[in-house]
Amino acid sequence: MWRLGISACAVAALVLAEGFTFNIASPVAAQDFHAKGAAFVFRTQGCAEPAKAAISGAAEGIVKGERRSVALKIMMMGKPGVYAVYHEWPAEGDWVVNLKGTCADSIAGAIVPVGPKGFIRESSKFFPRPATDAEIDAALKALTTGGGK
Amino acid sequence: MTRHPSRELAAYIDRQLPESWAGRIERHVAECTRCGNECDQIRAGMASLENLPMVEAPDGIWSAIERQLQARPSREPWRRWALAAALAVVIGLAYWGVGRRSGVRWEVVRLAGTPVVGSKPIEASGHIGAGEWIETNARSRAAVKIGEIGSVDVEPNTRVRVLVTRPSEHRLALVRGEIRAKISAPPRLFFVDTAAGTAVDLGCEYALQVDADGFGRLEVTKGWVLFQWKGLESLVPAGASCRTRPQAGPGIPYFDDAPENVKQALERYAFEKGGGDDLSVILAGARVRDTLTLWHLLSRVPVDERGRVYERMAALTPVPAGVSRDQALKLDAETLKRWREELAWTW
Numbered sequence: 110m111w112r113l114g115i116s117a118c119a120v121a122a123l124v125l126a127e128g129f130t131f132n133i134a135s136p137v138a139a140q141d142f143h144a145k146g147a148a149f150v151f152r153t154q155g156c157a158e159p160a161k162a163a164i165s166g167a168a169e170g171i172v173k174g175e176r177r178s179v180a181l182k183i184m185m186m187g188k189p190g191v192y193a194v195y196h197e198w199p200a201e202g203d204w205v206v207n208l209k210g211t212c213a214d215s216i217a218g219a220i221v222p223v224g225p226k227g228f229i230r231e232s233s234k235f236f237p238r239p240a241t242d243a244e245i246d247a248a249l250k251a252l253t254t255g256g257g258k
Numbered sequence: 259m260t261r262h263p264s265r266e267l268a269a270y271i272d273r274q275l276p277e278s279w280a281g282r283i284e285r286h287v288a289e290c291t292r293c294g295n296e297c298d299q300i301r302a303g304m305a306s307l308e309n310l311p312m313v314e315a316p317d318g319i320w321s322a323i324e325r326q327l328q329a330r331p332s333r334e335p336w337r338r339w340a341l342a343a344a345l346a347v348v349i350g351l352a353y354w355g356v357g358r359r360s361g362v363r364w365e366v367v368r369l370a371g372t373p374v375v376g377s378k379p380i381e382a383s384g385h386i387g388a389g390e391w392i393e394t395n396a397r398s399r400a401a402v403k404i405g406e407i408g409s410v411d412v413e414p415n416t417r418v419r420v421l422v423t424r425p426s427e428h429r430l431a432l433v434r435g436e437i438r439a440k441i442s443a444p445p446r447l448f449f450v451d452t453a454a455g456t457a458v459d460l461g462c463e464y465a466l467q468v469d470a471d472g473f474g475r476l477e478v479t480k481g482w483v484l485f486q487w488k489g490l491e492s493l494v495p496a497g498a499s500c501r502t503r504p505q506a507g508p509g510i511p512y513f514d515d516a517p518e519n520v521k522q523a524l525e526r527y528a529f530e531k532g533g534g535d536d537l538s539v540i541l542a543g544a545r546v547r548d549t550l551t552l553w554h555l556l557s558r559v560p561v562d563e564r565g566r567v568y569e570r571m572a573a574l575t576p577v578p579a580g581v582s583r584d585q586a587l588k589l590d591a592e593t594l595k596r597w598r599e600e601l602a603w604t605w
Contacts (some may be wrong), residue, residue, distance in 0.1 A: 132603055134602065134603040134604070134605065135495065135496055135497065135602075135605055136480075136481070136496070137481065137482050137495040137496060137602055137605065138599075138602040138603045138605065140599055140602070142444055142445060142460075142461040142481075145442075145461045145462065145480055145481040146480070152603070
């Protein structure tokens with residue numbers, strides 16, 4: 110029994126050591142038909158109980174020079190810890206998706222730029238905390254000036 | 259109203275009742291959960307009936323009914339029940355038989371020029387059923403509504419045949435030209451046969467081209483498409499393409515933004531008996547997301563080359579738990595599936 114306990118602790122420690130974060134991908138990665146129309150999908154990593162993680166997101170954009178913010182409905186897929194983000198923001202302008210998650214005491218944040226051809230993995234940023242306004246503005250600026258495309 | 263108006267609900271929904279009567283029922287239904295649920299069920303039933311295809315009954319069925327009507331009414335109740343049951347079976351078989359033969363007809367809309375269904379030019383819109391052809395010339399295009407699950411644009415210089423129009427199977431044959439499919443249905447309901455194999459929709463949008471010699475290209479813009487031929491399968495996700503050839507089936511899928519030299523080497527390796535040199539070019543030029551290509555290559559290279567492909571994949575992205583080298587090189591189906599599902603997070 111004590112061996113089982115030690116193993117469980119070791120697994121938990123490994124999970125925590127990895128750190129709570131997000132892993133983004135194209136919708137096919139979700140292996141879920143409902144994700145087909147999504148802008149992108151993501152999964153939680155380093156969360157011992159992914160089904161209990163609290164996830165929220167907003168699209169932050171600049172349309173004709175004006176800052177805009179659209180709250181997103183983050184859709185949970187069939188597999189725990191896998192979510193889809195749908196294109197709920199206006200077609201015009203430059204947009205990034207700001208993700209925030211809480212798993213037990215851990216927090217994760219991410220900024221995912223979305224260009225005309227879809228989400229931009231290379232310019233995406235991941236944090237062990239919510240993204241700051243300055244980081245969102247910087248990501249938008251990079252997208253607007255073409256740096257993120 | 260004190261009693262539940264169960265018997266009048268269908269007439270109420272169908273707007274067959276006088277206004278004052280309908281008003282009383284409306285007020286009752288608004289407050290009565292039981293009658294509200296019954297209304298929902300009746301509406302669902304009516305909607306289902308409206309979606310049933312219209313089919314003609316066989317000629318013989320009416321004379322059979324007339325003969326039975328003219329016959330002396332039986333005093334034995336069981337005979338009446340037997341007759342009713344037999345009639346129901348006949349009608350059911352007729353419906354099934356005729357429906358199966360003719361199937362549902364899909365709407366065809368002209369997009370440009372004058373597409374032809376069978377030998378009939380389509381001026382604005384028309385219909386196409388199982389067994390019929392649609393053909394476009396250099397100046398014509400058409401859109402075919404695929405039942406309730408999506409649509410297919412038939413591009414210029416294309417010849418397509420509708421093979422099956424059942425709700426459980428929607429199947430076309432693309433002989434030459436190009437189609438663009440947008441399907442919003444659960445996987446494996448829409449199929450396109452070509453000389454090089456079959457494109458199986460896994461929930462997607464894609465373009466499929468076939469030239470006069472049967473050489474083709476599948477380009478996926480959303481979701482997944484499975485292309486299969488004689489046990490050979492290529493899974494093509496959004497952003498990727500796959501060449502196809504008669505007697506060879508699907509080639510190795512690649513992302514459209516893959517390095518050009520990798521794509522060229524892949525073409526030679528898959529279809530032109532390319533060898534180790536081409537494989538070296540592919541392995542050296544592959545990026546992380548090109549593990550899509552490498553995953554497919556693993557099961558198509560000679561046994562003694564599998565190790566090279568595995569090592570390159572492992573160098574590009576960590577091998578997930580549950581995937582062992584031995585099992586991967588033995589092409590264990592579960593191992594390869596597990597690995598592909600994990601790799602998809604990098605695609």
